[in-house]
Amino acid sequence: MEALTRYLSYFGALLARPPLFVLYLVSGLVPRRPDLWVFGSWGGHRFADNAASFFLYCQSEVSDSVRLVWISRDRDIVQDLQRDGYEAHHLWSPGGLSASLRAGLYLFDNFVKDINFWTSRGARTVNLWSGVPLKAFERDIDNPRSRYYRLFHGTLPERVALSAMMPWHVDRPDLIIATAQETARITERAFDIPETAVAITGYPRNDVLFRTGSDEGQAREAWPKAFREAVDAGRFIFFYLPTYRDSGKPFLDADWAEVDRLMERNNASLFLKLHPDDRGSFHGEGAHVAELPQGIDIYDLLTATDALISDYSSIIFDFMMLGRPIIHYLPDLDEYRTSSRKMVFDPIEIAVGPVCQTAEAFTEALASVLADTPVAPDVAARWAETRKRMNRHNDGGSNRRVLSAIAERFPELGVSPGRDHEGQSRTGVG
Numbered sequence: 001m002e003a004l005t006r007y008l009s010y011f012g013a014l015l016a017r018p019p020l021f022v023l024y025l026v027s028g029l030v031p032r033r034p035d036l037w038v039f040g041s042w043g044g045h046r047f048a049d050n051a052a053s054f055f056l057y058c059q060s061e062v063s064d065s066v067r068l069v070w071i072s073r074d075r076d077i078v079q080d081l082q083r084d085g086y087e088a089h090h091l092w093s094p095g096g097l098s099a100s101l102r103a104g105l106y107l108f109d110n111f112v113k114d115i116n117f118w119t120s121r122g123a124r125t126v127n128l129w130s131g132v133p134l135k136a137f138e139r140d141i142d143n144p145r146s147r148y149y150r151l152f153h154g155t156l157p158e159r160v161a162l163s164a165m166m167p168w169h170v171d172r173p174d175l176i177i178a179t180a181q182e183t184a185r186i187t188e189r190a191f192d193i194p195e196t197a198v199a200i201t202g203y204p205r206n207d208v209l210f211r212t213g214s215d216e217g218q219a220r221e222a223w224p225k226a227f228r229e230a231v232d233a234g235r236f237i238f239f240y241l242p243t244y245r246d247s248g249k250p251f252l253d254a255d256w257a258e259v260d261r262l263m264e265r266n267n268a269s270l271f272l273k274l275h276p277d278d279r280g281s282f283h284g285e286g287a288h289v290a291e292l293p294q295g296i297d298i299y300d301l302l303t304a305t306d307a308l309i310s311d312y313s314s315i316i317f318d319f320m321m322l323g324r325p326i327i328h329y330l331p332d333l334d335e336y337r338t339s340s341r342k343m344v345f346d347p348i349e350i351a352v353g354p355v356c357q358t359a360e361a362f363t364e365a366l367a368s369v370l371a372d373t374p375v376a377p378d379v380a381a382r383w384a385e386t387r388k389r390m391n392r393h394n395d396g397g398s399n400r401r402v403l404s405a406i407a408e409r410f411p412e413l414g415v416s417p418g419r420d421h422e423g424q425s426r427t428g429v430g
Contacts, residue, residue: 044113054128135312151163184198207397220304226290236370307325
């Protein structure tokens, strides 16, 4: 029944495509304004990640000369942003359509559909991307069962049909950002874009990791109550951030009752947040183990996190900037390797902390971190090497570098490059 429903939704989407492609063609005839920029994130369903961070940064840097508009499918997001004094519109509202059709620049986290693909023809596009490519993506996916593999490497009828269904995947961005030389080369290959279309800026969302003073205090107000209470009580904070599985199979394998007792004995708390695309559920909540809601921005919580737990997620490379413990919990490694996309980096090879594949080993790793067990010299050396390999920049200047890259890549927009405190442009393209 579920499969039938899915195929019926695909059929309905195909029927709607002809008028939408007409809108796409017409949108290329509308004059674009270089002083109007539209932003969006995660298919229009979130206000988060690099797009949200850069949107807020631009408010203080270019809002006097550029109209900045957030486009969303979620009316609650639109209302919240409007209440905070920002311009935001639903994508199909008159204001959303007008802004999207006239905008000279589109900025988004994954694909143009984060804003509105059907109104984007003729605009400059900047992909702020959503993570270091730990897993294969786009043209690098080699699993024949994946629709994305068939989109780029399938038969001609498959490629045509899937391109009509997901045209934003074959639409190449004019500029995309990366964190380091190695990840930039992977991004070029996956998106089939030239070297000049990649700017090594670091991710805007990571600038909050270096936030201090009043800005840090303001962020606390948005923390979930349970998290804030645990931090205020001086508890040791574990944050478990697993990524999603293409297979959809359950993976949250742990003795959560024992983990909860371990947290209680050590004045600690463990918080879990599933990936936005994960359809699984968590049933292990206790007094000191809790799941956090999907709507939160995890980057606002990382500075107060003492140790990270993750698996195949690029969040590990972001958290490395803080120099704090990381536990790699891989209970389904063999299953993941066979049923999901191939790994660009071997998760064990790039691990910079304990690697656990059983519930017992996971609990032991938690206890080891709580006991402040000294890090072995070889692990410390691998940590330093991996952090440098995955992050050229280890500072709070990524937003500034993105603005510089945009100014230099698109001089017709007429914006000034971001400057550091000495007045020097800091970009790093290629």
